[in-house]
Amino acid sequence: MALTDTALKALKPRERTYTLADERGLYVEVFPTGGVVWRYRYRLNGKQEKLSLGKYPDLTLKNARLKRDEAAHAVAMGESPAQQKQLAKAGRAAATTVAEFGEKYFREIVARDWKNVTLPRRYFDKSIIPAIGSKAMKDVSAEDARSIIWRKKEEGFDAAAGALRGVLKRMFDYAITCGVATVNPVSALPMRHVHKAKPRERTLSPAEIRTFLRAVDESNIRRQFKIGLRLILLTMVRKSELLLARWEHVDLDAAEWHIPVEHSKTGKPHIVYLAPQAVELFQQLKRLAGGSPLILPGRAHPEKPFAHNAINSALKVSLAGQDIPAFTVHDLRRTASTLLHEHGWSSDVVEKALNHTIGGVRGIYNRAEYAPQRREMLGFWAEFVGRPSHQEQTV
Incomplete structure (x- = not known):
């Protein structure tokens, strides 16, 4: 029927x-x-x-x-x-282009698996699309992938080259799953030949901190970056947390900066207690922001933050010609942690200020926020960072 x-x-x-x-x-x-x-x-x-x-x-x-x-x-x-x-x-x-499939990959995989899609999206838009966006996925060769990745290495960003390789590798893995490609061209480029991550141990001595801050102040980098680099040192935050920060998250009267879940690497909200010196830096950034909702608005688009590598580049420019071993923006956090521990501050207080997740049994049972201790410690740290060189030995 x-x-x-x-x-x-x-x-x-x-x-x-x-x-x-x-x-x-x-x-x-x-x-x-x-x-x-x-x-x-x-x-x-x-x-x-x-x-x-x-x-x-x-x-x-x-x-x-x-x-x-x-x-x-x-x-x-x-x-x-x-x-x-x-x-x-x-x-x-067979006719699906890299640009077309990339949108599918970001929609179906990256949006699901990544908490923050800013970096992979930037690598895709800035490095992959201009080079091979119009090319069919099946026609992308190992040489195409090598050219994209090595261009980043030649710019001096080995770690970024490794991250870019990761985006390409995972995208082509998914393309094979979807039947859009039969081979992964990135497989011919082992990560060990692109970038081998090394455990970082670099910390700055008190004298190097003074040299760093003086070099930044005397450099010709943007005023926002001069303030931003000093603010990262004083507050011990991650670079991405500052780049994404908005004025709605900062209460200068209460001297608090509330980092929301979506900007926190741990997936939990975090409060940064601001020393008077940090409040003053935020006030300077407020005047420079020109009404933008972002604390560090981009130069061309006030509604968008600066590129992820912008502060890295600013640090590199400011240190050019200085008699100081190389270090990264992230090393400023390690420096703060090391020196605060050396001066007797509790590890739990330091780790909480760094917005680290404490592992093991202690992490399960210790839910303390240590707000008064963190506020006092960050005040001490701001005073220490601003202390003249001849006072270092009196600490």
Whole structure:
């Protein structure tokens, strides 16, 4: 008996998948999840084949019958509609460009697995798209990937080159899963040949801190970066936390900076207690922000933050020609931690100020926030950082 619209609307899922026939090979398959799919069964050259036509109710009974009739005509001409569909699908996949598939990858994988998509998105938009965005995924070669990655290395950013390789590698892994590519061109470029991460141990001595701050103040980098570098040292925050910070998160009267969950690496909100020196730096940034909601608004787009590497570059420029071993922005956090520990501050207080997650049993049972101690410690730290060189030995 042929199906009717009334019968289709009344379909209910069961524990197991079942089918209901219409006529001339057309039928619906009903899944336990409630999904309903139109299929057409036919024989060609003595062999039974099956063709998926679409989902009900998106594909109505009337239109499903029309698609069945089109497929039946192909069968009568000795053609396989199922094979034609596979060839058409393969053709679309073969023509998929890097730009097109990248959007799918970010929508389906990155948005699901990454808490903060800013960095992978920036690598994709700034490095991958300009180089191979219009190229079909299947045509991307190992040389294409090498060229993109090595360009970043030649700029002096080995760690960024490694991160860029990671974005490309994972995107092509997913492309293979989706049938858009058959090989991963990045597999020919082992990470050990791109960037080998080393445990960092660099900390600045008190004398190096003075040299660093003097070099920053005397450099020609943007005023916002001069303040930002000093603020990272005083507050012990991560670079990304400052770049993403908004004025709505800062209460200068209470001398508190509230870092929301979405900006925190630990996935938990964090409060930074501001010493008077830090409050003054925020006040300077407020005047420079020009009404932007961001604490460090980008130069061209006040509604968007500076690029992730902007402060790195500013530090590199300010240290050029200085008699001080190289260090990174992140090393400022390690420096603060090391010197505060050396001056007797509790490890729990220091770790909480750094917004670190304390592991093990202590981390499970110790829920203390140490607010008064952190406020006192950050006040001491700001005084210590601003202390003239001749007073270092009196600490």
